[in-house]
Amino acid sequence: MQVKWEEIDHYARQWIREAGARIRATFAEKLTVETKSHRNDLVTNVDRETERFFIENIRKTFPDHRVLGEEGFGDNITTLEGIVWIIDPIDGTMNFVHQQRNFAISIGVFEKGVGMLGYVYDVVQDELYAARKGEGAFLNDKPLSPLEPVSVSEALISLNATWVTENKRIDPSVLAPLVKDARGTRSYGSAALEMAYVAAGRLDAYITMRLSPWDFAGGLVLVQEVGGIVTNLYGEPLRLLERNSVFVSKPGLHEEILKKYIHH
Ligand code: IPD
Ligand code: CA
Ligand code: CA
Ligand code: CA
Incomplete structure (x- = not known):
């Protein structure tokens, strides 16, 4: 049917x-x-x-x-x-x-x-x-307009301070240089809103180390529909029935962050 x-x-x-x-x-x-x-x-x-x-x-x-x-x-x-x-x-x-x-x-x-x-x-x-x-x-x-590429130096990135201090999921030295190089960082405490903000161009990227499917399911559809990229921190597609790290970004910026800060 x-x-x-x-x-x-x-x-x-x-x-x-x-x-x-x-x-x-x-x-x-x-x-x-x-x-x-x-x-x-x-x-x-x-x-x-x-x-x-x-x-x-x-x-x-x-x-x-x-x-x-x-x-x-x-x-x-x-x-x-x-x-x-x-x-x-x-x-x-x-x-x-x-x-x-x-x-x-x-x-x-x-x-x-x-x-x-x-x-x-x-x-x-x-x-x-x-x-x-x-x-x-x-x-x-x-x-909402299709998302345009942007570079790290002009990007406003949503990231919780947890991930650049001692924690169980990522070495703090991986994301600290990104925090330094970005135009600014923010943290709002609602993954869904942070993804919606990326879709609406209010943020350029959002990075977090562990979300459940209900945290990202709505935002995933929103961001993809405006040409944004949603993967885990390593550039792989999210699995809908598991917890994932989540990296949501404008095009261009996604590639730059993966290349310069994550895969090094
Ligand atoms: C939480 C929020 C928060 C994220 C947590 C989630 P909840 O969802 O999305 O931003 O950092 O990992 O658990 O529990 O308030 O629905
Ligand atoms: Ca949630
Ligand atoms: Ca909840
Ligand atoms: Ca909860």
Whole structure:
């Protein structure tokens, strides 16, 4: 059967806007904050309620689609066959708890592993970044322009300070020279927003050493749709069912960083 992407897109946008309004309404209420794997790994009742809201709607409307969600209310996904929604109900939970801003809803919809729809919704700014494969990417109603090449010396790069200090995943001396040579560095604490910023030209690249599929699924579709490059730190395609290092960049810059800073 022919997949009706227009219809899926329509529902996804409607649910995202509705979930966003619900999240904004919780700012007036008391949050329940718990920790997961360690003391800085936070989850709230709103993360859980938002994920369940999406999953209930998807199951009701598209019973043959499957869902992979961070908080575990979705399906047990081990293959990419058919249509799979990859959902992060709140990306940037720490920001949600501490700042009530700088977090996003992130959704990617994949068909046999190919990214077809991508959404990152900045709930507080009411900015919906959305892309449909082959149809372009938009920030609310405004089309996003194709990304132009840029060099490191003129690049604003998003990178957490963790990766240039002692850590388990990368020698701090690998990325430190990039931090020095770039025009500037930033860190926002929401991978989905940082990828959306690259898609919108607000950042030139984003580098991080470990993300789960729900962190990057929405941003992946967005960035690719405007001609940006999404790989792991070594230039290989991301695996959708595993954790990956993630290197998102404008064209040109991606090559320059790989050549001069990573493969040396
Ligand atoms: C986190 C954010 C953060 C990234 C972490 C993620 P969460 O997602 O994307 O920017 O550095 O690795 O786990 O837990 O807030 O959805
Ligand atoms: Ca989390
Ligand atoms: Ca996340
Ligand atoms: Ca999350």
